[in-house]
């Protein structure tokens with residue numbers, strides 16, 4: 001609704017007449033192999049574990065992301081969180097479809113919103129992403145995850161992030177064996193790991209994480 005009242009400008013470059021222009025879509029920094037098979041970090045050659053994930057206990061089997069979290073992607077994600085712009089969701093979905101091979105799984109689910117923040121915004125990019133990806137991958141969408149309020153992750157160290165999200169998620173009902181877990185941005189992996197752990201406790205045997213963007217150190 002708000003879309004109609006605002007002059008349309010590309011959220012990345014400011015070009016008029018569109019929420020997100022095709023040049024910026026083309027330029028999004030795709031993540032290409034070789035990758036760490038486990039955590040999805042770009043590596044010099046294909047590896048099964050990498051410096052990022054070796055020694056970490058991960059509840060998910062693999063993580064994949066479509067684009068690197070650079071300044072353009074940051075602007076896109078911020079605008080997408082703030083306003084429910086359909087063109088941004090469509091752009092993000094198209095790049096995930098292009099870059100990430102379709103997962104073999106029973107269902108698609110997503111990181112639920114923080115209960116405090118959803119009320120203010122009324123829309124949730126990870127849900128939009130999961131709904132559209134489920135359709136494109138021809139998989140069912142499931143919503144077993146519940147989340148209670150926690151401190152924001154922003155500004156916390158990696159160890160603090162892990163502690164902050166531990167126990168925030170729970171899963172309701174019987175969870176299928178194999179689940180694709182969607183989020184918008186993979187930062188330290190602490191959030192998706194905590195949610196994957198809740199899915200595993202509720203019966204999932206395998207959780208594959210797919211995000212639109214990924215922070216690479």
Ligand SMILES: [Zn+2]
Nearest residue numbers: 010013021024
């Ligand atoms: Zn643009």
Ligand SMILES: [Zn+2]
Nearest residue numbers: 036039050053
């Ligand atoms: Zn790794």
